[in-house]
Amino acid sequence: MMKNYxxxxxxxxxxxxxxxxxxxxxxxxxxxxGLHRTYISDVERGSRSISLDNIKKIANALEIEVFKLFIFNEEDHYD
Known part of the structure; x- marks a missing residue:
């Protein structure tokens, strides 16, 4: 079951x-x-909201489908 995350x-x-x-x-x-390194760092730390366009850019750069960046795993952090 997914908790509040x-x-x-x-x-x-x-x-x-x-x-x-x-x-x-x-x-x-x-x-x-095509994004700045500090932007990537902020995104990875969860300290920045990100636009749909930039989500697609990151997924393309990682050569994965967008939805994979939203898959919930039990190791993920909660509020």
Whole structure:
């Protein structure tokens, strides 16, 4: 059962996990997505809301489907 969770933390955690699995740095993800490295860092920490356009850019850079960035895992953080 899903508890109340912070969507920004969930999303950021998934971005970080997919980035690590791909073996690339925040700098490389920023380059591939056309976003700034500090923006990627903020997203991964869950401290920034993100537009749909930027979600798509990150998914494309990670070569994954968008929905995978919203998959809930028990290890994710809650409010």
């Amino acid at each position: 912070n969507i920004k933390i969930l999303f950021g955690s998934n971005v970080r996990e997919f980035r690590h699995n791909k073996g690339i740095s925040q700098e490389k993800l920023a380059e591939l997505s």
